Amino acid sequence: MGYIREYYEQIIKLQESEWSFIAKHFHRKVFSKNEIITLQGSTENFLSFIESGLVRSYIPDDEYGYTFGFGFEKEFICAYDSFLTRTPSEYEMQALTETVAWQISYDDLQKVYKETNVGNHLGRFASEKLFLSKSKRELSLLKFTAKQRYLQLFTEQPELLQRVPLKYIASYIGVTPQALSRIRRQIN
Template sequence: MGYIRAYYEQIVKLQESEWAFIAGHFHKKVYAKNEIITQHGDTEEFLSFIESGLVRFYIPDDEYGYTFNFGFEKEFTCAYDSFLTQTPSEYEMQALTETVVWQISYDDLQKIYSHTNVGNHLGRFASEKLFLAKSKRELSLLKLTAKERYLKLFTEQPEMLKRVPLKYIASYIGITPQALSRIRRQIN
């Protein structure tokens, strides 16, 4: 849980009593490699902090589905729209490796918001961070070519290229695995 506190304290210094209250609402869970964390059609019940592992967000369709995001260590993650609205998810989350998370339920998060001043501040920060990342990705898909999107990953998210299978990278940048192979050959 120390990683969660460190994450929070990048934003605001926590009093011991605030941290004890917040920490008491998180529970550890381990997902096996390739295990589905949130199923399409299920309502997201938990906000998760990834201690270790890698999570893929995708819309199930063909062999691989349409990958549109990833979650890495030291980040909060969930099917956030489903979590906020408490409605069924339009997509799935899958652990690409064994993934250890610390989870807090929707109801427990509401308790933290209502019983601590720092909780609302932290929640706003996390929401703003998710919004900015989503906006950046959407603009990238609209403004850049597939090759430019792939090259941008080298500078902005090199960890993704090291850890995520190429078939999911291709889907993430909006192309087929074959098209990604052609781009990689052009670059080399």
């Protein structure tokens, strides 16, 4: 759980009593490669911090679905809209590799918010980070060509291109795998 504390302490220094209270509400969970973490149609009950592994968020459809997000080590992941509204998720989250996560339930997170001031501060920070990431992605889809989106990934998130199968990269930037192959040939 040291990574979670390290993440939090980049934002705010925690008192030992605050950390102990927060930490006791997290539970370790291991997901196998390709395991579905959140199933479409089910209500998201956990906010998860990735200790190790890689997760994708996608709308199931054809062979690959529509990928719209990835989660890496030392990041929080969640079908956040479902988590907040307590309604069924319209998408799925899948572990692309074996993934170790620390999870806190919706109810336990509400306890942390109620019992600690630092919990509210940390929750707001995590929410703002998720919002900014989603906004950036939406703007990218509206403003840039597929080639520009691929190049943006190449410069801003090279780990994505090294760790994620190309079929999911193609879906993420909004093209078919064949179109992504053409883009990659043009760049090389």
